[in-house]
Amino acid sequence: MNLDFKIKNLLLICLIFLGGINQYYSQTQDQPDFKTGADQPELYLPLLKNKTVGVVTNQTGLMKDRIHLVDFLVKNNINVKAIFAPEHGFRGEADAGAKVKNGVDVKTGIPIISLYASNKKPKPEQLKGIDIVVFDIQDVGVRFYTYISTLTYLMEAGAENNVEVMVLDRPNPHDGYTDGPVLKKKWTSFVGMHEVPVVYGLTIGEYGKMVNGEKWLKDGVQAKYTLIPMKNYHKKQRYQISDRPSPNLPNDKAINLYPSLCFFEGTQVSVGRGTDLPFQMYGSPWTEGLPYQFTPKPNFGAKDPFLNGKLCYGENLSNYPKDLRELNLEWVIKAYQSYKNPQQDFFLKNLWFDTLSGTDELRKQIMAGRSIPEIRASWKEGLNNFEKIRTRYIVYED
Template identity: 55%
Template sequence: MKLSFNSVFSLFLVFSFQLTSCAQPQKSTENKQEPIQKEEPKTIKTGADRTTAYLPLLKNKNIAIVANQTSVLQVLQRAEVAPNIMGSKMVQHHLVDYLHNYEGINVQKVFAPEHGFRGKADAGEAIADGKDIKTGIPIISLYGKNKKPSPEQLNEIDVVVFDIQDVGARFYTYISTLHYVMEACAEANIPVILLDRPNPNGHYIDGPMLEPEHTSFVGMHPIPVVYGMTIGEYGRMINGEKWLANEAKCDLTVITLENYTHQSTYSLPIKPSPNLPNDVSINLYPSLCFFEGTNVSAGRGTDKQFQIYGSPYLEKTGFSFTPQPNEGAKHPKYKGELCFGEDLSTHNRLTNLDLSWLKKAYEQSPKKDFFNAFFTKLAGTKKLQEQIEQGLSEKEIKASWQQGLNDFKKVREEYLLYE
C-alpha cells in the first residue's frame, strides 16, 4: 500500500513528538521521603489483666488470694457515653473484688504480706488478722510471727492465687512471702497460680551475692541485691533451684505478661508500699536502702522517701530536712531533728547499684556509730561493710562481686520468660 506525502509527513511529526517527549526530564521519586510512622509502644498487660488465661483454672474452686493494694486489673466495661449511646472503657478493679463477684469462684480468704492488705502499715510493723470491710472475706497476715500459711489456714483451699507487685530488690520482702506461700502449698499439695507483674528494676543486675549464713526474711536466697527478674520468673527459680524446705516442689503456674521485656520502662500505677511513692524512689531504692542499716535517714518521715538521705552528723549543705511521723513511718529516724544530706529526687534513672552516697556519708559521719547489725542482713555479707571501712573505691568493691554475678546470670537464664 502506497502512502501519500501528507500521510508520511503526519507520521513523521508524531514520531518526532514522541522522541521529544521521551527526552523530557521526568520528576524523580527516588529521593521523595514518606513521613516516618512511629510505631506506638504496645501497652503491657499484667498477668491479672489476662483473665481468660486463669479464670477457667479457678472455676468451681475454693481459692485463697495473696494480695495487697497493688493487686488490680483492668476490665473492659460497657458504659453510657451519651444519651442512648453505649460505649466501653477500661475500669480498674481490685482482684479480690473481681473474683469475689465472679460466678462459680469462691474466695475463702486473703493472705496479706508486709504493710498489710491495704498497704498502709510501717515497714516491720506487726499486721493483725481481720476481715475485709468491703467483701467480708477473712484476711490473714503473712508478716510477723506467721510468715507461712499453716495447714489449718489452707484447709479446704483448692487453689492459691498470688498477685503482688514486686520492685526487684532482694531485701523487698514480697519475694520472701512468695517463698513461704509456695512452700506451704507444696506441702499441702495445693497448686499456686501466680499472676506476673513487671519488674521496674528489671533492666539490670548488680550487688553482692547473699551468703547462706546471713539468710533472713530480707534475704532468703543466694542472689544479688538486684536480680533482674519478674516475680513470676523468680518463682520458677525458687522451684528449679530447690530452695523450698526438703527440696519440695510447688505446682506453680505463671500467667505471663504481654508486651514486656526486661528493658521495658514501667510506671507503677499504685505505690507498692508506703515509702515507695513514685518511680524515682523505686529506682533509687536498691541503692539507698543500705542506709536503713546505718545512722543515716533515707527520707522516711518526709514526702521524699528513698529520694533523699541525710543525718544531723553530715556536712551542712544547702539541703536539709526534718523527719516527722507520717503514713508508713510512725517513728522515723531523727524525728523532729534537722538533717543534712542530698536531694536525689531529680536524679537520672539508675542502671546499676550506686554506692557513692553510702561511701560519702560514711566518710562524713562518726565512724563507730555508722553501721548497725541490720546492715549485714541487707548486704547479705559482712564484706561490704569491711570494704567501706577499709576505704576501698566503688570500682574495687564492685570488682569483688563480678564472679558471683556472672555465675548468677548463667543460672538465671534457665528461668526467664521474657527477653
C-alpha cells in the same frame, strides 16, 4: 484553645503532680497491647472455676480498669475463701516491719490472714479446704524487698499441703540487669532468703520459677506452680505501676533509688522516712558537711520515723537526673566519709547493714576505704555464677 480544654489540661497536670492517677513508673511509653497477668482473665478464670481459692495480694492487685483482683474474682463467682496480706497489709497502709493484723475485708466479707510478723508462712489450718492460692503483688525486683520472701513461704506451704500456687505476673521496675553482692548463706533472713544479688533481673513470676526449679524451698520440696505471664513485656522497658508498692515508695524516683539507698537502713542515716520524699534523700545529724537539711516527722508512711524530730544534713536526690540501672555506692560512701560522730558508730551495732547486703564484705570494704570500682569488681564472680542460674528461668525478652 477553648476554656474547657485549658481546664481539663490544668486538672490533668494537678492529678499528675499530686499522684492522683497512681501510675508512678512510666519512664517509657507502654506498648498499647501490653497486659499484666491479672489483665488476662481468660487465662486464669477457667483454672479457678469450681475451686476454693486463696489470694495473696495488697493494694497493688489492680486490673487496668482499677478494679481490685479480689473484687473481680468475687464478681465472676470465684469462691475466694481467704485473703492473705503481706508486709504493709491488704490495703498497704502499715509501716515497714509493723504488725499486720488479721481481720475481715469490709467490702467482700472475706477473712484477711496476715502473712507477716510471726506468721510469715501460711499454716496448714489456714490452707485447709483451699485448692489454689493466687499471688498478685507488685514487686520492685530487689532482694531485700520482702514480697519474694512471702512468695517463697507460700510456695513452701503449698508444696507441704498439696495446694497449687498461681502467680499473676507484673513488671519489675529493676528488670534487665543484675547488680550488687550475692547473698551468703550465713546472712539468710526474711530480707534475703536466697543466694542472689541485690538486683536479680527477674519478674516475681520468673523468680518463683527459679525458687521451684532450683529446689530452694525447705527440704527441696517443689510446689505445683502456675505462672500467668504478661503479654508483650520486655525486660529493659519500664512500665506503669498500678499503685505505690509500699507506703515509702510513693513514685518512680523512690523505686529507682531504692536499691542504692536502702543500705542506709543499716546505718545512723535517715533515708527520708517521715518526710515527703522517702527514699529520695538521705542525711543525719552527724553529716553536717552535706548541703541539704530536713527533719523527719511522723506521717502516713512512718508513725515513728528514724531520727524523729532531729535536724539532718544530707542530699536531696528527688531530681536526680539518671534512670539508674546499677547500684550507686557514691551516697553511702560519701555519708560514711562525712560522718562526724565516731565513724565506727556509722553502722548499726545489730549489723542490719550486713543483713541487707547479704554479706559483711561491703561494710568492711567501705570502712577500709576501697574505691567503688574495687568494690564492684569483687561482685563480678558472684554475678557471673548467678547469671548461669537466672538465664534458665527467663520467660520474657531479655
